[in-house]
Amino acid sequence: MTGPDPRERPPRDPVRLHEEFEAVWGNPTGWRALSVVNHTIVMRRFMITGGVFFVIAGLLSMLMRSQLARPSHGFMGAEAYSQAFTMHGTMMMFLFAVPVLQGLAGYLLPKMLGARDLVFPRLSAFGYWCYLFGGIILCFSLLLGLAPDAGWFMYTPLSSSVYSPGVHSDFWLLGVTFVEISTMAAAIDLVVSILRTRAHGMGLQHLPIFAWSILVSSMMIIVGFPPLILASILLELERAAGWAFFDPTRGGDPLLWQHLFWLFGHPEVYIIFLPAAGIVSTLVPVFAGRPLVGYSWVVVSLIAVGFLSFGLWVHHMFAVGIPALAQSFFAVASMLVAIPTGIQVFAWLATLWSGRPVWSLPMLWIGGFVAIFVLGGLTGVMVAFVPFDWQVHDTHFVVAHLHYVLVGGMVFPLIAGLYYWMPLFSARLPSQRLGHVGFWLTFIGFNGTFLVMHWTGLLGMPRRAYTYPTGLGWDLPNLVSSVFGFVMAFGLAAVLLDWVLHFRWGRRAPENPWRADTLEWASGMPPRSYNFASLPSLPTRHPLWDHPDLPRSIEQGRHELPQATHGRRETLGCDPVTGEPREVMVLPGNSWLPLLAGLLLAGLCISLLAKAYPVALGLTALVVLVLLRWSWENGAYSREAAAVADELPEGLRLHTRTQDGPGLWGMGMTLLADAALYASLVFAWLYLWTAAPDWRPPARSPIGTWPLAWAAGSLALGAAVMGRAVRRLRQGHVAGLRGGLLLASGLGLAGCIVLGWLLLQAPLQPRASAHDAVLAFTLWFLLVHGALSTVTAALQAWRIHVEHVSVDAPYEPGVVLMLWIFTAAAGAVAWVAMSLLPIVIGGF
Template sequence: MKSVNQEAIEHDPQQLHEDLHTIWGNPKGLRSLTIVNHTTLGLRFMVTGMVFFLIGGILAMLVRTQLAMPDQNFMSPDIYNQVTTMHGTVMMFLFAIPMLEGLAIYLIPKMIGARDLVCPRLTSLGYFCYLFGGIILTSSLIIEMAPSSGWFMYTPLSSKEFAPDLGSDFWLLGITFVEISAVSAGVELVVSILRTRTQGMALHKMPLFAWYILAMALMIVVGFPPLILGSVLLELERAVGMPFFQIAGGGDPILWQHLFWLFGHPEVYIIFLPAAGIVSTLIPVFAGRPIVGYGWVVAAIAIMGFISFGLWVHHMFTVGIPQLAQAFFSAASMLVAVPTAIQVFVWLATLWLGKPKMKLPMLWVMGFLIIFVCGGLTGVMLALVPFNWQVHDTHFVVAHMHYVLVGGMFFPLIAGLYYWLPLFSGRMPSESLGRWGFWLTFLGFNGTFLIMHWTGLLGMPRRVYTYEAGSGWEIYNLLSSVSSFVLSAGIAMVLLDIALHFRFGKPAKQNPWNADTLEWANSMPPSAYNFVSLPTVETRHPLWDDPNLPHTMAKGMHGLAVASHGRREMWGTDPITGKVREIIHLPGNSWWPLFAAAALAVVCISLLTRVYALAGIFVVIAGVFLLRWSWENGAHPNAAPDAGVKPGDPPLHSRTMDGPGLWAMAVFLIANGSFFLSYLFGWFYLWTVSPEWQMPDTPPLSLLITGIAGGAVLAGCVVVEKLVRGLRQQRDAGLRASLYLAAALGALQVGLAGWALWRADLSPTQTTHDAVMLVGLVYALFHGGLAVILTVLQGMRVGYGYVGAHAPFEPAVVALLWRYNVVTFWLLVGALAILPRVIGG
């Protein structure tokens, strides 16, 4: 392939802009609901996140008002518990994660020189799931039926017996719905960063922000499924009475804590990493020099990503886990100090060796540094078990947590918003109003939470709605409450500044901060397709090396400056070297994501109102919508029926065996695998440590029938693998028959597994053993069924001519699911049918 960089432009640049706009531009009116563009959806995520932030902030003000004085009756304890629960839930699930995802969705393609994320319709589905889930969850506040068992939903307080209201159901269903959004954004961010960087942007030349987001996205993919599993199990317990978390019957309330914190601790780092990414992006720009120790930062990100999964028990030091096990988690928690310190000193060294300027975004970075280092230091203290035992569940922890989350997420976020504001709007923020906002926020924050450490040391527990006069906590609570209003005034001023700047801000010049990364090569505000032509990047600082790059890009002097084919196109590159491998063509605007999300919302509401028949119908409808969506791919007339590319350009991805869909499937299966491993963890956990676990004398699952079912799925997988190998060699003879054969084998597996389940005659509402077994088998049946449906659809697509030797891509994607099914089914057979026979109860 010759260098894509030297294509002469045959077009008039203005014409090219207009052509690209016809293809990529956003529709108006009702059809704007079909938009899949990452710029628009990223902004929608952020604006929605800000609305939820304001809701969560008002809840926080209510809490501080209640606690300002002792023995107050401003709120009843029940309302207070709802308010604190929803404050935590809204801030964590509806503000922090979606806000940062929105920022990543907006920025990542621009930073890596792509025109969109790799699964645009998935972005749209994620947004609507987030929006609908958030609305369902917050509506519980209006009908005064909000969850009240704490944002961590500990069983049995959140179980049917002790929380008979719908509150817990709102939480479980709403959060699971929102998590669909988080996981889909995670999947596509991973694939986009690995496969769609512009030509030449090798892994070690990516902007650091992309490294941070890559780690965050992978952590979401692995970290959220345990909570999804926990929520499904708890909702099953509440709705049908399967005793997963009840001692009687053989369950264990501590299992919920494990599943929750298995998600909950990584969550803190999921929030911190992108924020640290903002800091690592801003500091070099304002220091006017490249970051020192790029490799050190990459290592620190990797360490944080992994270690954060080994810390979850430090939220559970008081549940009575053996001392030595606690010591492992204690030491692992302390280890996090190392990557954090590496980053802090990398930033320091960069400032030290540069010529830093204290512009408004840097002020917020300084605020971040002070608050976050303080929170990190109390975090190391909390990692020490005996100290943790004393201050756990006191206001000391409340203070620590806000130092880490507000310092580690909110301050960098505002720094980032100020920094990228000119990109969003083309205007500069006001320096003076911004400084007032910063100082009020900074002083208000410290006034609220620094004192709160002390309140906790004096013994004030968390989550008490009141305290008695004479406890010695009065003055500190009053000071915290007064300061919290200063803090809200500061935040209001920042939001006002940002709102006003859209109207009154000075127009920004191109690349106003003299930054080094590609997002500043966009027009301001950016066009729907980001770049007219995609540059070749040789170093980590494309705009410092060639300040003229934005102009040559806008003139179409770089790659893929073609619009005549009518497709949305960008580079698909090698994940390591950044060499161009294929042209990725993206789907256009679509109603299907909205329809699918709306159907899922109906499912969610019918589960809440216990109309299970309706829920069942809409699950099927949502499935049909999603499958209809997947139909418009590859050689379908709405996708890329014509595979023609310019001479010398690489082929379209749907005409190769290595498109990004393969990667998306692989990453999705990692998420799915995390769900499955959490399930296995639950099975073995209950088996070994649950106090009243009952193992039946004769294992209920037939070894013979499940064994034959396992054979069938293995055979089906072999058939699919063979036909994929054929496609790789351009052979598609008998393709349709092979696909149908594989589907038949899959159907045999589903039938046999279903039969084994029926014969087992489980009583899932009586014993936890039977309930867990039922969930495992339903999981296998669902995946077996999914593989059958997808394989049949592939067979039909062969008939339509959408799949074949000319477009061999899709069967390879389905083949991954087959492999996954073989592995998980046999693991299930091993865990549920074989091991109990070998070991016995």
């Protein structure tokens, strides 16, 4: 059968075509490889680094199981156990689970979607360096004996400076926040890439189910991670500067930390599960030999799980004194989420039932996943019942449930997926014998470890306890769990050994070894740096089943964008719904800027840990300069290259010549995350106002009523002026454009002056009052955003002067306008919530 594109071009010599593309897309070697931004290389680094952190976290868990094997065991002391416990959970949740899944997604999705790279390759590279350096900083705390020891959830006041002096908790707060920059960057990149860089005709109804799962989970990251980022910043300010946020004696509330943490923490469970479910929904049809049953239902269930997961966070707090009505609501929501999850399980079973499943090595891990995850889901429904949760809260029953859901729901599908896509990485097949040994040792060891822990939990054994006396019925179960824990460790070691050995001694894999239906198997084994020599039209969910000859026609350059002599890294930009081409996106090439920015941020993190605040201030200034230089260079694509727009598909232009480039979408996702953080800040203000046990607002607001209104009004007026300038530019009018941008910048500067005056002159006492601490933090938030808006508007005026922005290249000011609108809206919300509302409430 021929390829699906009716506008196929004459074939070209694949060898010469490959040489042409390698000249533009090829990756340097040696020390220059550190500047590579290609997604295939960067995402492989993510996965390898995550694997190293997984091994370290696994070794910590074995140390803990050794300590708990016998009662009154002296293998580890309380402090060492607390550090191991905290770092195990932190590394598994923040350094392994999400980064590895994002790495796999970033590696596969451009290949699945018919694109040549992710839409923000330099952002992905920057994210990797933040991930690597943040993880190294966290691990270094172990070597220094200064690892965090307040638990991976860092509950206050246990993590406050009173009960956790020194830098133990600071390593967690700064290191995890540093790592979360990487997670947010990857999520934004993945969302925009899925929506805007797909093959011609790949509408949402044709999107691979794995892409759907990553789209939903990435949107959850963008909305769900900012509450934890805010909480970490607030707690670090409380520890380092003495500001009052969580101290009840100064008007704060330690429960605020729990609310902010679990606003992140419970969606995090599904952020991990949904990509794993996407792997299962991808593999099951391949090995069943038929399309996935209920594709639309599975998509709806993924979206439903993502939506419902944000309404469950309080079920982690049933034992802290939540009102009965709230407990009932969150209990119902906790049980309701099982429905869309069950839909996916039934879709997998129906696909297997109606097909002819081949129980190869990847399917063995899928079978283990289904058995373990269903059991974990059943115990999840059990702990959703408030009376039962009260009995097992903070016992080993919850530990067992957590591992059944997370390890069963993520690690087993991940290993299945890695076995499945291993030929794509290495062009070799894994060992069936060693792979089977690894599976059965892991499966038996896992159930022997954590199934028994349900029993110890029901017998009342508390979690986080480093030892226990004999005679309570916990001796034998703990010994059994520890023995089987080592069995599981041997199984995972066998899996890792199989993966390492197969790169050298594995049997060569044939083309499309699993007879898969998705497009990544047409990108070569291993894939080329540019993925595809030409980009086909794909109005189908199963391109390789419907068009088996597609890989050869792609390699021969018979589809769209089959040239690279112009020197640009090009891929198609599509309509987010229909998949119809909108423009040709020009992607930035290799650069040292991501590594430099990551190194400076790492230095900033270390200087904050060392309390070297002048050094931190200087590094902050350097980071800002590097990021501004990066943004200038990233937007300043060579005018000569952009002018040579020959051989573009009919009706398409380079994205630099449109009003809807990828930067607009990237800014939209970034501001969505920013809005989630700001909404969490407003939530903290309202929560403390209504629930803090000793909330003491002054009779008169220390910032008054109208100064904040003047600042917000100035920012809003600047946004209006900026909006008018952007509209005129898009209509083709350039007269007065620079003046409008400079006027907007001046209005922003005026707003910043008022905010700065408030911070300097208002009688705020953030060290004495949580009320004033939240006010001061909000003013700083507005000041930073106002300053950023001011500077970017002025830079746009300069870019017009040097002709980087013009009627022919109009989209950059629209990106800046989005920042202005957000800043103005944030100022208005702050005035209403913190200046106007207290007066209105006080009048009743």
